[in-house]
Amino acid sequence: MNFKNKVVIVTGAARGLGQEYARQFARRGANVAVNDLRDCSETLAIIEQEGAAGIQAETDVTSAESTREMAQAVLDKFGRIDVLVNNAALYGSLSFVPFDRLDEDEWDATMNVNVKGIWQCCKAVVPAMKEQESGSIVNISSLAATYGMPNGLHYTASKAAVIGATRGLARELGRYSVRVNAVAPNVVNTDATGEVFGDKRDKVVDVTMSQQAIRKPLETEDIVGAVLYLGSDHSKLTTGQTIMVDGGTVFL
Numbered sequence: 001m002n003f004k005n006k007v008v009i010v011t012g013a014a015r016g017l018g019q020e021y022a023r024q025f026a027r028r029g030a031n032v033a034v035n036d037l038r039d040c041s042e043t044l045a046i047i048e049q050e051g052a053a054g055i056q057a058e059t060d061v062t063s064a065e066s067t068r069e070m071a072q073a074v075l076d077k078f079g080r081i082d083v084l085v086n087n088a089a090l091y092g093s094l095s096f097v098p099f100d101r102l103d104e105d106e107w108d109a110t111m112n113v114n115v116k117g118i119w120q121c122c123k124a125v126v127p128a129m130k131e132q133e134s135g136s137i138v139n140i141s142s143l144a145a146t147y148g149m150p151n152g153l154h155y156t157a158s159k160a161a162v163i164g165a166t167r168g169l170a171r172e173l174g175r176y177s178v179r180v181n182a183v184a185p186n187v188v189n190t191d192a193t194g195e196v197f198g199d200k201r202d203k204v205v206d207v208t209m210s211q212q213a214i215r216k217p218l219e220t221e222d223i224v225g226a227v228l229y230l231g232s233d234h235s236k237l238t239t240g241q242t243i244m245v246d247g248g249t250v251f252l
């Protein structure tokens with residue numbers, strides 16, 4: 001897949017999966033804008049090592065003003081926006097406990113970042129995509145949404161909302177040839193997964209694999225293909241869909 005002259009935004013790209021998406025778009029020729037609440041200079045260096053142009057911004061995806069500034073900075077630098085990967089989320093910092101022990105503030109924060117954050121980023125980039133009459137938005141959901149992850153109701157509900165938002169937005173934006181799809185990964189070996197499961201991580205990976213048709217652990221590079229495909233013109237008539245990258249756990 002070739003992204004030469006395309007402009008891609010990846011949110012939450014300071015580390016983990018977001019950083020890998022940024023690397024792989026850059027490798028295929030895209031100009032890549034990355035943002036996060038964390039410093040993205042490591043990701044920016046990776047983009048430049050791949051021979052691509054990039055910019056980074058400190059962006060809070062929950063803020064209309066911050067996401068508008070992000071989109072404007074990308075337009076000022078590159079003149080267009082072809083792909084938005086809505087990857088930023090609260091995951092590693094969350095408590096995974098029975099539903100009636102979840103903290104109310106944490107519930108609100110999860111919805112704020114994981115759901116409202118996607119809405120804000122879409123509002124910020126869609127005017128440019130409408131004007132171009134093209135664009136692809138890839139929202140990162142999770143297997144939690146379709147499997148029904150126990151002991152993480154706020155995260156599970158937020159990632160199910162991502163699938164609903166993907167479908168609704170796909171209907172609204174189809175007339176402008178702007179596509180909206182989602183990718184739902186199973187447990188991936190990232191720093192955030194380590195933060196969630198601590199010393200139980202290996203056991204969780206074993207149990208997760210035991211439910212997969214293909215019994216292999218998922219690494220960051222395993223998720224990239226679906227994101228690249230949905231971002232590319234190869235999927236130009238695909239919209240409103242969710243691709244599960246889960247080793248074959250839930251069949252939709």
Ligand SMILES: NC(=O)c1ccc[n+]([C@@H]2O[C@H](COP(=O)([O-])OP(=O)(O)OC[C@H]3O[C@@H](n4cnc5c(N)ncnc54)[C@H](O)[C@@H]3O)[C@@H](O)[C@H]2O)c1
Binds near residue numbers: 011061062091140143
């Ligand atoms: N790792 C997994 O097993 C897994 C599985 C399914 C889905 N996912 C999803 O994939 C994505 C990336 O996961 P990861 O494991 O790389 O996690 P991660 O925590 O490393 O990445 C999320 C990034 O989002 C950023 N972020 C949080 N709040 C933000 C805000 N308000 N504004 C901007 N940035 C913000 C964080 O700083 C972080 O860098 C998340 O959407 C996660 O829910 C991960």
